[in-house]
């Protein structure tokens with residue numbers, strides 16, 4: 297097996313390779329003056345299972361093109377199998393035509409992955425109406441989760457937690473983490489008006505006296521879902537508010553804004569940042 301870290305997967309690729317004691321080599325990527333990408337392997341690929349580790353953030357489109365160029369190259373150069381291990385994989389949220397004429401991006405992007413890879417491993421993909429990866433990808437697929445690691449982190453670092461899921465979909469993370477810890481939880485209802493405008497409400501009150509309110513969600517993007525949730529928790533008397541997420545996208549200065557509002561944020565390292573304190577490389581290594 298060869299673990300090949302792509303541009304946005306190197307931070308995890310080498311950890312996965314170390315854990316598996318597998319050969320490791322970063323993909324060499326350069327850009328022409330007009331922004332075209334060129335990829336090159338600096339390792340023997342023939343008869344090897346090549347695992348491309350790519351997290352798709354910042355330059356999502358480049359990440360996709362890079363992974364596809366690398367996958368096809370690996371096959372042509374004799375790889376036995378080409379596997380995509382994606383700590384963060386995008387385009388999963390647009391799973392239907394919400395407005396007339398829109399692309400169903402999830403279907404199109406998964407189709408591309410089917411074409412170039414033999415298997416795909418995704419860490420906590422954001423799935424809505426269809427929860428099974430086998431119904432989204434035609435190739436072998438596996439959904440991995442950081443829930444265990446998040447529960448462990450809370451257990452070791454946050455006293456008296458009450459887990460809060462900021463919207464209905466967050467139950468896959470929030471409820472499951474609360475159950476692992478055997479603590480109380482609440483799931484809020486969210487209405488999204490636009491990418492930057494959300495409203496959340498809590499239907500059943502929760503006593504936060506002497507407790508730590510811990511918001512658990514898969515993605516923090518603009519941070520607005522967390523701001524709105526934190527407002528409600530403060531009104532309920534929460535003194536300490538934490539937010540633990542899998543994928544800290546933190547668009548623009550979201551992280552600074554969360555800090556200013558005194559929300560203690562921690563994420564996994566699917567997308568590296570100064571708050572990625574939970575390492576998911578073990579989950580990826582184990583699945584491979």
Ligand code: R5P
Nearest residue numbers: 514515516517518519520521
């Ligand atoms: C969506 O349902 C996700 O679970 C997150 O709640 C959402 O992506 C967060 O977005 P934002 O940080 O922009 O409110």
